[in-house]
Amino acid sequence: MKNYYLRASFFISAAKLSQLPHDEGGEVAFAGRSNAGKSSAINVLTNNQSLARTSKTPGRTQLLNYFELDEKRRIVDLPGYGYAKVPRRVKQQWGNLLDEYLRSRESLRGLILLMDCRHPLKEFDQQLLGWCAETQLPVHILLTKSDKFKRGAAQSVLLSVRRDIGRLFGDAAVNTISVQLFSALKKTGVDGLILMLDKWFNINHKEEAPGHS
Ligand SMILES: Nc1nc2c(ncn2[C@@H]2O[C@H](COP(=O)(O)OP(=O)(O)OP(=O)(O)O)[C@@H](O)[C@H]2O)c(=O)[nH]1
Ligand SMILES: [Mg+2]
Numbered sequence: 596m597k598n599y600y601l602r603a604s605f606f607i608s609a610a611k612l613s614q615l616p617h618d619e620g621g622e623v624a625f626a627g628r629s630n631a632g633k634s635s636a637i638n639v640l641t642n643n644q645s646l647a648r649t650s651k652t653p654g655r656t657q658l659l660n661y662f663e664l665d666e667k668r669r670i671v672d673l674p675g676y677g678y679a680k681v682p683r684r685v686k687q688q689w690g691n692l693l694d695e696y697l698r699s700r701e702s703l704r705g706l707i708l709l710m711d712c713r714h715p716l717k718e719f720d721q722q723l724l725g726w727c728a729e730t731q732l733p734v735h736i737l738l739t740k741s742d743k744f745k746r747g748a749a750q751s752v753l754l755s756v757r758r759d760i761g762r763l764f765g766d767a768a769v770n771t772i773s774v775q776l777f778s779a780l781k782k783t784g785v786d787g788l789i790l791m792l793d794k795w796f797n798i799n800h801k802e803e804a805p806g807h808s
Contacts, residue, residue: 596786597800599793603641603670606663611692615659618701620667623795626693627709628717629675632739635779636709637662637672640788647672657689659696668796677719697726704795705733707788712738712749712776715756721763728767735791737777737784749776 609615625633634647647660660672673696674689681689697703706727710720715738727734738756741749757774764772773791777784792798 596789598640598642598785598789599796599798599800600640600664600670600789601642603637603643603646603662603664605646606661606669608658608660610658612695612699615696615700616661616669618699620669620702621704621796622661622669622671622700622702623705623707623792624671624673624696624700624703625707625709626673626723627675627739628711628714628720629678631675631709631711632737632777632779633672633675633709636707636737636739636777636788637670639779639782639785640792659692664796668798670792677717697732703732705735705791707791708734708736709739709777710736710756712741712752713743715752716759716763724760724764724768724772728764728771731767731771733795734772735788736772736774737788738774739777739779741776741783742778742780752776 607614607616625637627633634649637647638644638649641662646662657674659674662670664670673693676689676693708720708723710716724734736756738753744752753774753776760768760772760774775784775787777788
Protein backbone atom coordinates (compact mmCIF):
# COMPACT_ATOMS: atom_id res chain seq x y z
CA MET A 596 0.00 0.00 0.00
CA LYS A 597 1.26 3.44 -0.87
CA ASN A 598 2.39 5.32 2.21
CA TYR A 599 2.48 9.10 1.94
CA TYR A 600 3.70 9.39 5.54
CA LEU A 601 7.20 8.03 4.96
CA ARG A 602 8.21 11.56 4.08
CA ALA A 603 7.31 12.99 7.50
CA SER A 604 10.02 15.05 9.11
CA PHE A 605 10.19 16.72 12.48
CA PHE A 606 8.92 20.26 12.27
CA ILE A 607 8.48 21.98 15.62
CA SER A 608 7.66 21.38 19.30
CA ALA A 609 5.16 23.70 20.93
CA ALA A 610 4.59 24.17 24.65
CA LYS A 611 1.73 26.61 24.14
CA LEU A 612 -0.78 27.53 21.49
CA SER A 613 1.02 30.69 20.52
CA GLN A 614 3.91 28.51 19.30
CA LEU A 615 1.82 26.42 16.92
CA PRO A 616 2.40 26.57 13.17
CA HIS A 617 0.03 28.75 11.14
CA ASP A 618 -3.48 27.41 11.37
CA GLU A 619 -3.91 26.67 7.68
CA GLY A 620 -3.83 23.65 5.41
CA GLY A 621 -4.69 20.49 7.33
CA GLU A 622 -3.45 18.58 10.32
CA VAL A 623 -4.34 15.34 12.10
CA ALA A 624 -3.64 14.94 15.81
CA PHE A 625 -2.69 11.76 17.67
CA ALA A 626 -4.26 11.82 21.13
CA GLY A 627 -4.59 9.40 24.00
CA ARG A 628 -3.61 8.53 27.51
CA SER A 629 0.00 8.65 28.40
CA ASN A 630 1.71 5.39 27.40
CA ALA A 631 -1.10 4.40 25.00
CA GLY A 632 1.44 4.21 22.17
CA LYS A 633 1.02 7.49 20.26
CA SER A 634 4.67 8.06 19.53
CA SER A 635 5.21 4.39 18.66
CA ALA A 636 2.31 4.50 16.19
CA ILE A 637 3.73 7.60 14.49
CA ASN A 638 7.10 5.90 14.18
CA VAL A 639 5.59 2.81 12.59
CA LEU A 640 3.42 4.88 10.27
CA THR A 641 6.41 6.87 9.07
CA ASN A 642 8.79 3.88 9.24
CA ASN A 643 11.16 6.02 11.27
CA GLN A 644 11.96 4.69 14.71
CA SER A 645 13.65 7.88 15.79
CA LEU A 646 11.02 10.37 14.62
CA ALA A 647 8.75 10.58 17.66
CA ARG A 648 10.30 9.82 21.00
CA THR A 649 8.91 6.79 22.77
CA SER A 650 9.45 5.93 26.37
CA LYS A 651 8.73 3.44 29.07
CA THR A 652 8.25 6.42 31.35
CA PRO A 653 4.69 7.66 30.89
CA GLY A 654 4.17 11.36 30.41
CA ARG A 655 7.27 11.77 28.30
CA THR A 656 5.70 13.76 25.51
CA GLN A 657 4.69 17.01 27.20
CA LEU A 658 4.78 19.12 24.11
CA LEU A 659 2.79 19.23 20.91
CA ASN A 660 5.28 17.71 18.48
CA TYR A 661 4.66 18.57 14.87
CA PHE A 662 5.75 16.51 11.89
CA GLU A 663 5.49 17.98 8.45
CA LEU A 664 4.32 16.00 5.41
CA ASP A 665 4.29 18.79 2.87
CA GLU A 666 3.73 22.53 2.92
CA LYS A 667 0.04 22.15 3.74
CA ARG A 668 -0.22 18.93 5.75
CA ARG A 669 1.01 18.06 9.26
CA ILE A 670 0.58 15.42 11.91
CA VAL A 671 0.87 16.25 15.57
CA ASP A 672 1.73 14.09 18.57
CA LEU A 673 -0.30 15.54 21.43
CA PRO A 674 0.74 15.33 25.09
CA GLY A 675 -0.62 12.19 26.75
CA TYR A 676 -3.20 12.60 29.48
CA GLY A 677 -4.17 10.69 32.57
CA TYR A 678 -0.81 9.84 34.02
CA ALA A 679 -1.34 9.58 37.77
CA LYS A 680 2.11 10.63 38.95
CA VAL A 681 2.02 14.03 37.31
CA PRO A 682 1.22 16.84 39.81
CA ARG A 683 -2.32 18.15 39.66
CA ARG A 684 -1.24 21.61 38.59
CA VAL A 685 0.71 20.23 35.64
CA LYS A 686 -2.19 17.95 34.70
CA GLN A 687 -4.49 20.94 34.67
CA GLN A 688 -2.15 22.83 32.39
CA TRP A 689 -2.07 19.91 29.95
CA GLY A 690 -5.85 19.60 30.10
CA ASN A 691 -6.29 23.27 29.34
CA LEU A 692 -3.80 23.18 26.51
CA LEU A 693 -5.48 20.16 24.92
CA ASP A 694 -8.89 21.66 25.43
CA GLU A 695 -7.95 24.97 23.85
CA TYR A 696 -6.18 23.24 21.01
CA LEU A 697 -9.22 21.14 20.14
CA ARG A 698 -11.60 24.06 20.40
CA SER A 699 -9.61 26.54 18.41
CA ARG A 700 -7.67 24.63 15.76
CA GLU A 701 -9.36 25.33 12.45
CA SER A 702 -7.02 23.16 10.39
CA LEU A 703 -7.69 20.06 12.51
CA ARG A 704 -9.18 17.44 10.16
CA GLY A 705 -9.57 14.62 12.64
CA LEU A 706 -8.25 12.88 15.70
CA ILE A 707 -6.45 9.56 15.88
CA LEU A 708 -7.34 8.40 19.39
CA LEU A 709 -5.11 5.70 20.79
CA MET A 710 -6.23 3.44 23.61
CA ASP A 711 -4.35 0.47 25.03
CA CYS A 712 -6.64 -2.42 24.05
CA ARG A 713 -6.33 -3.76 27.59
CA HIS A 714 -7.73 -0.52 29.06
CA PRO A 715 -10.11 1.05 26.53
CA LEU A 716 -12.55 3.92 27.08
CA LYS A 717 -11.20 5.36 30.30
CA GLU A 718 -12.95 8.40 31.69
CA PHE A 719 -11.02 11.04 29.79
CA ASP A 720 -11.20 9.01 26.56
CA GLN A 721 -14.96 9.04 26.95
CA GLN A 722 -15.05 12.78 27.62
CA LEU A 723 -12.95 13.44 24.57
CA LEU A 724 -15.11 11.17 22.39
CA GLY A 725 -18.27 12.81 23.70
CA TRP A 726 -16.93 16.21 22.81
CA CYS A 727 -15.87 15.05 19.34
CA ALA A 728 -19.26 13.42 18.71
CA GLU A 729 -21.02 16.65 19.67
CA THR A 730 -18.85 18.84 17.49
CA GLN A 731 -18.75 16.21 14.71
CA LEU A 732 -14.96 16.09 14.68
CA PRO A 733 -14.04 12.76 13.04
CA VAL A 734 -12.19 10.30 15.28
CA HIS A 735 -10.41 7.11 14.28
CA ILE A 736 -9.58 4.91 17.27
CA LEU A 737 -6.55 2.65 17.35
CA LEU A 738 -6.79 -0.09 19.96
CA THR A 739 -3.06 -0.38 20.52
CA LYS A 740 -0.79 -3.16 21.71
CA SER A 741 -3.15 -5.72 20.20
CA ASP A 742 -0.16 -8.10 20.19
CA LYS A 743 -0.85 -8.53 23.91
CA PHE A 744 -3.92 -10.60 23.02
CA LYS A 745 -4.54 -13.68 20.93
CA ARG A 746 -6.41 -12.96 17.72
CA GLY A 747 -9.84 -14.00 18.98
CA ALA A 748 -9.53 -12.04 22.21
CA ALA A 749 -8.38 -8.92 20.36
CA GLN A 750 -11.35 -9.25 18.01
CA SER A 751 -13.76 -9.44 20.91
CA VAL A 752 -12.27 -6.29 22.46
CA LEU A 753 -12.79 -4.55 19.11
CA LEU A 754 -16.43 -5.59 18.97
CA SER A 755 -17.11 -4.62 22.55
CA VAL A 756 -15.53 -1.17 22.10
CA ARG A 757 -17.66 -0.61 18.99
CA ARG A 758 -20.74 -1.63 20.92
CA ASP A 759 -19.88 0.62 23.87
CA ILE A 760 -19.36 3.60 21.58
CA GLY A 761 -22.77 3.07 20.03
CA ARG A 762 -24.30 2.82 23.47
CA LEU A 763 -22.45 5.84 24.87
CA PHE A 764 -22.71 8.26 21.97
CA GLY A 765 -25.56 6.94 19.87
CA ASP A 766 -26.36 8.13 16.40
CA ALA A 767 -24.05 11.15 16.69
CA ALA A 768 -21.09 8.79 16.64
CA VAL A 769 -21.98 6.33 13.92
CA ASN A 770 -20.60 8.38 11.07
CA THR A 771 -17.76 10.13 12.85
CA ILE A 772 -16.12 7.50 15.06
CA SER A 773 -14.37 4.41 13.70
CA VAL A 774 -12.32 1.76 15.52
CA GLN A 775 -9.59 -0.71 14.58
CA LEU A 776 -6.91 -2.87 16.18
CA PHE A 777 -3.27 -1.80 15.96
CA SER A 778 0.11 -3.09 17.02
CA ALA A 779 3.27 -1.04 16.66
CA LEU A 780 5.26 -4.08 17.75
CA LYS A 781 3.86 -6.36 15.03
CA LYS A 782 3.22 -3.48 12.62
CA THR A 783 -0.39 -4.55 12.14
CA GLY A 784 -3.22 -2.14 11.43
CA VAL A 785 -1.00 0.34 9.59
CA ASP A 786 -3.03 0.08 6.36
CA GLY A 787 -6.25 1.02 8.14
CA LEU A 788 -4.54 4.03 9.66
CA ILE A 789 -3.14 5.11 6.29
CA LEU A 790 -6.55 4.81 4.62
CA MET A 791 -8.13 7.10 7.19
CA LEU A 792 -5.33 9.67 7.06
CA ASP A 793 -5.41 9.70 3.25
CA LYS A 794 -9.13 10.40 3.40
CA TRP A 795 -8.82 13.23 5.92
CA PHE A 796 -5.82 14.77 4.19
CA ASN A 797 -7.44 14.32 0.83
CA ILE A 798 -4.44 12.49 -0.55
CA ASN A 799 -5.04 11.11 -3.98
CA HIS A 800 -2.12 8.92 -5.01
CA LYS A 801 -2.87 9.40 -8.69
CA GLU A 802 -1.70 12.99 -8.38
CA GLU A 803 1.71 11.68 -7.53
CA ALA A 804 2.24 9.83 -10.76
CA PRO A 805 5.63 10.62 -12.35
CA GLY A 806 5.60 13.89 -14.19
CA HIS A 807 2.76 15.31 -12.13
CA SER A 808 4.55 16.21 -8.92
N1 LIG B 1 3.67 -4.64 23.16
C1 LIG B 1 3.55 -3.43 22.62
N2 LIG B 1 4.08 -2.35 23.25
C2 LIG B 1 3.91 -1.13 22.70
C3 LIG B 1 3.18 -0.95 21.49
N3 LIG B 1 3.15 0.37 21.21
C4 LIG B 1 3.83 0.98 22.20
N4 LIG B 1 4.30 0.10 23.11
C5 LIG B 1 5.11 0.40 24.30
O1 LIG B 1 4.36 1.23 25.18
C6 LIG B 1 5.21 2.20 25.78
C7 LIG B 1 4.66 3.60 25.52
O2 LIG B 1 4.72 3.87 24.14
P1 LIG B 1 4.79 5.37 23.59
O3 LIG B 1 4.64 5.28 22.12
O4 LIG B 1 5.97 6.09 24.13
O5 LIG B 1 3.45 5.97 24.24
P2 LIG B 1 2.87 7.47 24.17
O6 LIG B 1 1.40 7.34 24.02
O7 LIG B 1 3.59 8.25 23.14
O8 LIG B 1 3.20 8.01 25.64
P3 LIG B 1 3.37 9.53 26.13
O9 LIG B 1 4.33 10.21 25.22
O10 LIG B 1 3.86 9.37 27.53
O11 LIG B 1 2.03 10.16 26.11
C8 LIG B 1 6.61 1.96 25.24
O12 LIG B 1 7.32 1.15 26.15
C9 LIG B 1 6.34 1.22 23.94
O13 LIG B 1 7.41 0.39 23.56
C10 LIG B 1 2.64 -2.13 20.85
O14 LIG B 1 2.00 -2.09 19.78
N5 LIG B 1 2.86 -3.32 21.46
MG1 LIG C 1 4.72 9.97 23.28
